[in-house]
Amino acid sequence: MKVLSVASEVYPLIKTGGLADVAGALPAALSAHGVDMRVLLPGYQQVMAKLRNPVPHARFDDLLDVRATILASVLDGVDYLVLDAPELFDRKGGPYTDADNADHPDNWLRFAALCRAAANIAEGALEDWTPDIVHAHDWQAGLTPVYMKQGPAAAMPTVMTIHNIAFQGQFGPDIFPKLDLPAPVFSMDGIEYYGDVSFLKGGLQMATAITTVSPTYAQEIRTSAFGMGLEGLINARSDSLHGIVNGIDTDVWDPSSDPFIAASYSLAKPKKRQTNRKALADCFKFPDSDKPVFTVVSRLTWQKGIDVLTELADDIVAMGARLAVLGSGDQTLETALQAAAERHPDDVGLVLGYNETLSHLMQAGGDMILVPSRFEPCGLTQLYGLRYGNVPVVARTGGLADTIIDANEAALAAEVATGFQFSPVSPDALRQALRRAIRAFGEPKVWERLQNRGMKADVSWDRSALSYANLYAELLVPMSEKP
Numbered sequence: 073m074k075v076l077s078v079a080s081e082v083y084p085l086i087k088t089g090g091l092a093d094v095a096g097a098l099p100a101a102l103s104a105h106g107v108d109m110r111v112l113l114p115g116y117q118q119v120m121a122k123l124r125n126p127v128p129h130a131r132f133d134d135l136l137d138v139r140a141t142i143l144a145s146v147l148d149g150v151d152y153l154v155l156d157a158p159e160l161f162d163r164k165g166g167p168y169t170d171a172d173n174a175d176h177p178d179n180w181l182r183f184a185a186l187c188r189a190a191a192n193i194a195e196g197a198l199e200d201w202t203p204d205i206v207h208a209h210d211w212q213a214g215l216t217p218v219y220m221k222q223g224p225a226a227a228m229p230t231v232m233t234i235h236n237i238a239f240q241g242q243f244g245p246d247i248f249p250k251l252d253l254p255a256p257v258f259s260m261d262g263i264e265y266y267g268d269v270s271f272l273k274g275g276l277q278m279a280t281a282i283t284t285v286s287p288t289y290a291q292e293i294r295t296s297a298f299g300m301g302l303e304g305l306i307n308a309r310s311d312s313l314h315g316i317v318n319g320i321d322t323d324v325w326d327p328s329s330d331p332f333i334a335a336s337y338s339l340a341k342p343k344k345r346q347t348n349r350k351a352l353a354d355c356f357k358f359p360d361s362d363k364p365v366f367t368v369v370s371r372l373t374w375q376k377g378i379d380v381l382t383e384l385a386d387d388i389v390a391m392g393a394r395l396a397v398l399g400s401g402d403q404t405l406e407t408a409l410q411a412a413a414e415r416h417p418d419d420v421g422l423v424l425g426y427n428e429t430l431s432h433l434m435q436a437g438g439d440m441i442l443v444p445s446r447f448e449p450c451g452l453t454q455l456y457g458l459r460y461g462n463v464p465v466v467a468r469t470g471g472l473a474d475t476i477i478d479a480n481e482a483a484l485a486a487e488v489a490t491g492f493q494f495s496p497v498s499p500d501a502l503r504q505a506l507r508r509a510i511r512a513f514g515e516p517k518v519w520e521r522l523q524n525r526g527m528k529a530d531v532s533w534d535r536s537a538l539s540y541a542n543l544y545a546e547l548l549v550p551m552s553e554k555p
């Protein structure tokens with residue numbers, strides 16, 4: 073079975089968040105189930121610099137008025153198809169923003185072109201490879217099923233995965249004529265959304281199946297509290313909606329072979345974890361101590377509940393614990409955390425920015441990973457935490473609720489607890505969860521068991537890759553053969 077995956081970021085070529093991890097891990101995870109997955113992504117400067125022996129496969133003189141080439145390149149066993157369109161992607165900055173962190177004004181065109189190219193591939197643009205199914209991720213790939221529906225690949229099944237429904241790719245109606253789509257597509261059953269164009273809505277409307285990255289989030293987005301305005305559409309399509317929880321790449325995230333951490337360790341040989349604790353303390357300029365260290369690796373935003381966490385920074389210190397944060401995001405939250413770090417230089421630390429290497433040491437050297445998100449489609453850092461013995465303390469929402477078992481009395485007695493959950497996302501509820509975690513940390517036997525159970529938990533892609541493979545297989549059964 074051949075599947076084209078379309079994403080705006082793919083680890084290890086380019087990453088700003090969890091989408092890249094998932095799009096990067098799926099090809100290998102699915103190949104075990106007989107799926108030949110190739111990944112189409114934009115040829116940003118960072119991507120072009122990493123390609124090895126790229127081979128031009130198809131040229132487009134007029135991809136929405138832009139000249140572009142599809143380059144094929146294999147890296148670490150993954151087949152990449154890169155949309156090389158210098159006019160759109162040969163720029164400084166991140167995948168979505170310029171060097172000053174401002175959104176590119178033509179993001180609609182950059183990602184519409186990606187989707188148009190994906191549809192061209194579905195229609196046979198590559199001589200040697202045409203997919204059976206196309207799998208689009210998030211709004212940047214949302215127009216893919218829309219373009220496909222208008223042409224010769226209209227019958228090919230498509231999957232639209234929502235990694236975060238808060239980002240919808242909404243643009244003014246003036247862009248519609250430039251998308252090269254028939255006029256009726258700009259309607260309520262198409263890509264029109266309150267008079268604007270919405271890339272994600274279009275994808276959700278036209279895809280054969282919709283998935284999101286955990287069963288709980290699949291239910292949550294059917295409600296107005298989580299659906300961000302798209303709950304009506306999600307409900308209308310609930311028969312085609314699937315929640316498949318994310319796994320993690322257990323080769324990239326493996327404390328026994330991780331090149332980014334200070335010392336390797338494992339369930340069988342846990343002692344060296346201590347060396348990582350020390351390295352993390354050095355990194356944050358904390359003096360030597362046994363105090364429990366709460367870690368955060370996150371975008372610093374309202375979604376992630378960082379405002380609530382920041383309010384509790386002084387309490388954490390008063391409770392005899394420490395807080396180490398790696399992230400960047402809203403200026404006010406960055407400033408507030410910075411101020412907390414200045415008030416408590418020995419116990420609160422902030423590293424601003426994006427740092428892949430440090431994100432691994434945070435998991436290997438922290439005692440707890442804190443994820444106080446108001447909503448979280450799946451969340452990956454709590455899964456990395458489990459694997460590294462960095463016990464998760466999470467809000468009871470979305471994928472966090474699905475992946476962590478709260479250490480209540482019953483779960484502790486049954487020996488199944490893996491972390492701490494709290495709800496709602498309020499200072500009081502978070503404070504209580506932190507207290508419970510600190511208390512458990514003070515009981516070495518209880519703590520060791522919690523850590524061990526997390527490290528043993530199956531956070532791999534095995535089960536979920538099978539769910540995707542089964543979904544693809546189901547979509548390929550012709551309508552006439554369906555019961």
Ligand SMILES: Nc1ncnc2c1ncn2[C@@H]1O[C@H](COP(=O)(O)OP(=O)(O)O[C@H]2O[C@H](CO)[C@@H](O)[C@H](O)[C@H]2O)[C@@H](O)[C@H]1O
Pocket residue numbers: 088089090091093094235236285318369370371398399400425426427428431448449450451452453471
């Ligand atoms: N400053 C920093 N330096 C280095 N690394 C950093 C970093 N800040 C974050 N990261 C890394 O970026 C990733 C973040 O992934 P998450 O799943 O936690 O959230 P995100 O909101 O990006 O993803 C969305 O998509 C994913 C994938 O489906 C869903 O799990 C999630 O719920 C949804 O919001 C992790 O790999 C983390 O280690």
